[in-house]
Amino acid sequence: MKTQHALFVCTTCSSVWKDGKRVGESGGDKLFKQLQELHQDWELHQEFPIQPVECMSACNRACAICFVANGKYTYLFGDVSPDLSTSEIANVLECASKYYNHSEGLLPWAERPEPLKKGVLARIPSPKADAGELN
Numbered sequence: 001m002k003t004q005h006a007l008f009v010c011t012t013c014s015s016v017w018k019d020g021k022r023v024g025e026s027g028g029d030k031l032f033k034q035l036q037e038l039h040q041d042w043e044l045h046q047e048f049p050i051q052p053v054e055c056m057s058a059c060n061r062a063c064a065i066c067f068v069a070n071g072k073y074t075y076l077f078g079d080v081s082p083d084l085s086t087s088e089i090a091n092v093l094e095c096a097s098k099y100y101n102h103s104e105g106l107l108p109w110a111e112r113p114e115p116l117k118k119g120v121l122a123r124i125p126s127p128k129a130d131a132g133e134l135n
């Protein structure tokens with residue numbers, strides 16, 4: 001079975017709210033558009049699609065992005081600036097390539113780019129196929 005990957009970007013992060021409604025472009029929208037622009041020419045754009053989501057419960061650590069794949073660790077990153085430079089955006093995709101190429105999706109701190117070094121909010125393991133045998 002082929003491993004399904006996804007790069008989630010919260011588009012609600014850093015929103016401006018007025019009278020209970022979001023107004024204008026959020027920081028998350030901006031980050032999503034920047035990532036999407038480079039993503040379309042990225043070698044893994046089909047294997048590792050980018051997907052907007054409306055919240056990953058990391059709201060007080062905006063902006064939030066997540067690498068997820070079946071059978072791999074899930075990484076949730078917060079404190080990602082919505083104003084990354086083009087090279088920083090490219091570095092995020094480069095990091096996603098490392099995630100893609102590692103069988104368990106492990107991303108050691110030293111191998112992560114600056115925007116993804118400090119803000120790791122979660123690193124969640126994949127369930128083991130034989131976990132039931134431990135109980």
Ligand code: FES
Nearest residue numbers: 010013056058059
């Ligand atoms: S608004 Fe982005 S994680 Fe909740």
